[in-house]
Amino acid sequence: MTTAQPADTVPAPVAELVARSNRLGADPTTTNYGGGNTSAKGTASDPVTGEDVELLWVKGSGGDLGTLTAGGLAVLRLDRVRALTGVYPGVEREDEMVAAFDYCLHGKGGAAPSIDTAMHALVDAPHVDHLHPDAGIAIATAADGERLTAEIFGSRVVWVPWRRPGFQLGLDIAAIQRENPDAVGCVLGGHGITAWGTTSDEAEQRSLEIIRTAQAYLDSHGAAEPFGPVREGYQALPAPERRAKAAALAPLLRGLASTDAPQVGHFTDSDDVLDFLARAEMPRLAALGTSCPDHFLRTKVRPLVLDLPADASIDDAVVVRLRELHAAYRDDYRDYYERYAEPDSPAMRGADPAIVLVPGVGMFSYGRDKQTARVAGEYYVNAIHVMHGAEAVSAYAPIDESEKFRIEYWALEEAKLARRPKPKPLATRIALVTGAASGIGKAIATRLAAEGACVVVADLDAEKAREAAAEIGGADVAIGVAADVSDSAAVRAAVDEAVLAFGGLDLVVNNAGLSISKPLLETTERDWDLQHDVMAKGSFLVSQAAARVMIEAGLGGDIVYIASKNAVFAGPNNVAYSATKADQAHQVRLLAAELGTHGIRVNGINPDGVVRGSGIFAGGWGAQRAATYGIPESELGAFYAKRTLLGHEVLPEHVAAAVVALCGGDLTQTTGLHVPVDSGVAAAFLR
Structure with missing residues (x-):
């Protein structure tokens, strides 16, 4: 009897496939994030019969080659996938074949x-790569791509006319x-490339x-300038002005892009983008839209382009023009949907642009999260x-617009x-x-x-802000910025960094502060000014910039x-x-009354x-308050807890939970509210 292979053993073809995929996915000239797929064929023991069976391991739907692991592979019985050719009902019903893959899975199937599984199974080679490299798609989308393929590769690479994946x-x-x-691969019209090999290394x-x-x-x-000459007045602005x-x-742009659903933004002003925006052929090419399915699924069929020169000042006229262009874009997208939609097509998902191009400035891209927005920009x-x-x-x-629609609104x-996952x-x-x-x-x-x-982690200490942001997550989750909240220019700069990183602002927490505990007669004018500059003035400046x-x-x-509870509780030696x-x-209270008409709570x-965990208390405030109450500083937290109704010490996490509860x-429907997080200090009850 043959012994079943241990579940935690990775077969050699799988290890080779994952390593090859990671290498290919790490190079942006080879394939895009989340694009392409790779496969390997090999044998493994059937855990039921103990007999060897031929399997196909192929990158699963929605995965990324650069970060692929064995868990991201679909695992299918190769004989059963190939047997599907006998029941294939034809191109008009080929979507049914994806459901049929479920009957070909090995074990739980991974x-x-x-949709590209059939390609990998039916090509008679142990290792297959399907990739979306820029150079390959350039040939695939050329008007005479078939001739170019023959001229460039001879008989070694073959042209395959456009066909929807399936x-x-x-x-x-x-x-x-x-x-x-004799062929080693093919160029897929309008799409990408596929290559195969006897070994993993040969395929790669x-x-x-x-x-x-x-x-x-x-x-x-x-040609030296395929995008045509530079248009006068459309060149890139100097970096600071840009x-x-x-x-x-x-x-404004994020607000327009979020008309149907809230979006996160990403800004790109790379040399490639700025040069494209400056060129005479940009309007024509942008209107043609993207071609590779992986591209337009993330960028939509075409971008919104601001048709004004780079030095157009941001005034009411520009705002009006952007709103006009956005309205026209939505109308065009709705027409596109209605032109090609069938009775069983999915509902229109949203008519707002995913890409906005602003000559002289750069590209704004949008998505349901920062990674999606960033990747959309990378795809453009x-x-x-x-x-x-x-x-x-x-x-x-x-490819034709009708084909783009068939993919964008594909049931698959x-x-x-x-x-x-649920947001x-x-x-x-x-x-x-x-x-x-x-x-x-x-x-x-x-x-x-x-x-x-x-x-956006904002702090007076920029390095510590960046360190804290790195602990929270990568740049798609958190960034650290310097912010002296008492300086209006520094506040505006911090808000600008936030806006450029993520597209805008929705939630601001005025938390920056410091504490000096002194009796009235010992409190200096400088003490008073410092406390008010950071907290009263600082909160005002941050709220003003954010509200704008x-x-x-x-x-x-x-x-x-x-x-603080001290806003209503009169404690000793604490006037400033x-x-x-x-x-x-x-x-x-004042801002709740003023900003409510804008939907700002x-x-x-x-x-x-x-x-515990407080920078203020660790910086001397704790020692000062402990001295006021005549107790050791180490007992200050317990002292505060004992005087509360609940008898529990308040921690930073409790305050964070209250922020989440409010937002x-x-x-x-709640605004103008103060939420006590004090374990119950009766003297600080709100009246």
Whole structure:
């Protein structure tokens, strides 16, 4: 009897496949994030019969080659997948074949099989790569791509006319391989490339051969300026002016892009983007849209383009023009949907642009989270490279709009979207927390990110802010910025960084503060001014800058003040601190009354003394308060707890939880409220 293979053993073909996929996916010239798929065939023991069976391991639906693991592979019985050719009902019903893959799975089957599974199964080679390199797609989208393929590769690489990914495309490529035994791969019209090999290394080298040969041809035969001459007045603005204009435009653009559903933004001003935007052929090429399915599924069929020169000032006329262009874009997209939709087509998902191009400034891209927005921008950069290559040696000729619609509103694509996890409570929200490198601020920033928000960690110490952001997550989750909240220019700069990083602001937490505990007669004018500059003035400046962004976007928002029980409780030796906390408390009421018409809610939180994890208490305030009460500093937290009704010490996490309660979606009609987080200090009850 043959012994079944241990479940935790990775078969050699799988190990080779994952390593090859990671290498290919790590190179942006080879394939895009989340694009392409790879496979390997091999034998494994059937755990029921003990007999060897031939299996196909192929990257599952929605995975990424660069980060692929064995768990991201679909595992199928090769004989059963190939047997599907006998029941294939034809191209008009080929979508049914994806459901049939479920009957071909080995064991639990691993990841969900992708639409390209048939290609990998039917091609008669142990190892197959299907990739979307810019150079390959440039040939695939050239008007005379078939001729170019023959000229560049001879009989070594074969042209396959455009066909939507699916079972029939797998049959087409398998037939091409049989009819061209010397071929190592093919160029798929409008789409990408496929290569195969006897070994994993051979498949990888053939993929790279196709890509490098195509790129070498483009480099040696391409026109010098395929995008045409530079248009006067459309050149890139100097970097400082460009970034300032981008920050000024970003809230409005995000608001427009979020008409149907809230979006997170990403800004790109790379040389490739700025050069494309400056060129005479940009309007024509942008209108043609992207071609490769992986591109337009993320970028939509075409971008919104601001048709004004780079030096157009941001005034009412520009705002009006952007609104006009956005309305026209939505009308065009609705027409596109209605032109091609069938009775059983999925409902229109949204008519807002995913890509907005602003000459002289750069590209804004949008998605349901920061990664999606960033990747959409990366895909449009890939599309620029594709257009550049195709125009350099021929003319860019993307697939027909009707074909784009068939993929964008494919039932199989809809099923992939349905598999996405449910959004977290603060998904799409962009939060800025001041004083967030430590203590209460860091706890708030960490909790907001855990609930799905993109977080800007703002602190006087820029290095500590960046370190805290890195602990919370990568740049798609959190960034750290310097912010002296008492300086209006520094506040505006921090808000601009937030806007450029994520597209706007939805949630601001005024947490930055410091404490000096002295009796009235010992409190200096400098003590008074410092406390009020940081907390009263600082909160005012941050709220003002944030409100300006929120109002421009028109998406509403939340402003939360971390005040204190001292705003209402008269404690000893604390006049400067308590007075400024009272100032913050009344700012909550004043701004709630003023900003409500814009959908901006303003609330406050009144914590008791938060000793553990607090930068304020560690910086001398704890020793001062302990001396006031005549106790050791080490007992201060317990002292505060004993005087409360609940008898529990307040921690930074408790304050963070209150912020989430106010902003997480359950208190949407609440504004002007102060929430005590003090374990019950009767003297601080709100009246």
